[in-house]
Amino acid sequence: MANGKIDVHAHFITSTYRKALLEHGYAKPDGMPGIPRWSEESHLAFMNSYGIAKSIISVSSPGTNITSNRGLNQNLTRESNEYAAHVKARYPDRFGYFASLPLPDISASLAEIKHVLDGPLKADGIILLSNASGFYLGDPHLRPILAELDSRKAVVFVHPTGTCCQANLQDSSASESPAYSSPLASAYPDPVFEFFFDSGRSILDMIMTGTACRFSQIRWIITHCGGALASLLDRVIQMASLGLPLASGRDPLPVSEAQIRAIIAEQFWFDLAGNPIPNQVDAILRFTSRQQLLFGTDVPWMPFEVVGEVVQRMERDLPDCVGKEHSDPIFRGNAEQLLLKQVEN
Template sequence: MSRSKIDVHAHFLSPTYRKALLDHGYTLPDGMPRIADWSVESHLAFMDSNGIAKSILSVSAPGTSITSDQNFNTSLARECNDYAANVKAQYPDRFGYFACLPLPDTAASIAEIERVLDGPSKADGVALFSNNAGTYMGDPILRPLLAELNARNAIVFLHPIAPHCGASRGCRDAEAAYLESSPLASVYPAPIFEYFFDSARSVLDMLMAGTACRFEDVRWIISHCGGVLPSLVDRVFLFMRFGQTFTTGRGSVPVTEQQIREVLARQLWFDLAGNPVPHLIDGLLKFTGKDHLLFGTDVPWTPFQVAGGIVTDMEQGLPRCVGEDSLDMIYRDNAEKLLSSRRNT
């Protein structure tokens, strides 16, 4: 019998969002073969079949900033958040949500943070992408937004997206922008490996730029075990031992190896979506604890039937990686503790 689980990496598509993707040329988002099918009913059926007590919904790539019209993007983000809040209100024991933000418009995004985290909708946190029109987490332009999240002790779900050069996204045909920005984009869909590279790029940027240290009350959930991050952390430490500092000319805060280790262990949680057993977990546990691992499925962009098979594989393989006594902690308890800490602030 499946153990009770909380899924922190689960997506939704409101009817309005799905139509917006189609209307603006996102028929193959980031090289995916199609726009995912989703409904509350199909999601609940998947949860019931796989022992998932609760799912925390979020909008996946390409997000809501899909045009050069920022007013449209802001309105679309609000619609998605209101839709998710309504689902949560209808099924409070089964669904939560991470709110999307209309980046790169920082002012509009701060206003949305105030609305969804301080208002009656009570989002469980916010979802950000590994880059926003080519802007990564260590960039100073994001500091006012991160300061707002820090003041609220907020949870940030960091989801990968294909790398994009800043001039291309939202300015012309979506497929052309994707092909121009991503190496090998014409050969392989971005989620196969570009997502893993971009997650690591974004997390390393916020670590090396001192952003995570500066905003120490933000709790981060990093998708897919951090992508290739476990393979690169020691590389960063090696350069630091050479005497390399990473001030980058962006007003960054100099950081030490010890500070980065503390951030990795204290402020970052990692979901297991994407069939990571055992190799990614082995690397991850070198610098974080089992108490910072979370269950995730990535439905419906990973189709429900496929995700069900991955859950089965995880149930069979995870005990060999972490031991039977850690399973409830990873499947449910860690997420429950993290999410309840947000509700209590």
């Protein structure tokens, strides 16, 4: 068993957050069977059992902007961030955290960035969902947030959430219901595969609009080995190499094939939470290096007792996939260097 791992993809659930989810229609978030139980003690016990030295915890989807009340969302965000900061303060060698923002509320989110990064809360970075009430990462609405994070060379952890894309029907039914979403979208829990599509959609939106070029100092962690990203990059790169426009109508910066490749290779890190070995890892390594891969578990939304088996399988299979000399840094060293740079900034 590889000891001393750093888990960049782990979550926490406070009693306040659980109560808010239940009260505001999220008893089964993203189609999951329910809200898992979590405590510091259960998390530490899991870490001790599987050689995890440190977990960087965050609030998972649907995030902290879950009500129609702006003040309640701000309070829930603040309570979650301060709780995580207290956990980190009590166990500085075992826990770090990525702070939540009440997006798409820009002014409140800017205030929260300053609260968690400038003061004593000492967040290790910020978590952004793949979309904030339909605002994807390339949307101009989010530029003030990204500009603030770029100025700080922040680590930004991008976690998928439920899609907000809908298709418009061009037939007679469109007049009755112009916004249409297939029943398939709600037939399965979003984490089964919709999360992967939404991550890919949002990351490509950020690349194709030039947003990643605009804010090149942000260091992005993309969960689940990039979701569907790797399978779509060949098409996007081909279009860029032919000089075809990649975005329109949103003040895009032109993006070249060389820029796309550089963004993937230099600005993005990819965690291995889930089951990405060997297929997803093989695919993403066509565009990035082994130094950009990070260990992740996704507990407790992936149950402790289940993910333990996944960790053991990863320990067994990762060396064959990436080489023994690279597997140990993936389990710890790559994350250590990334997070150390955040502290230095």
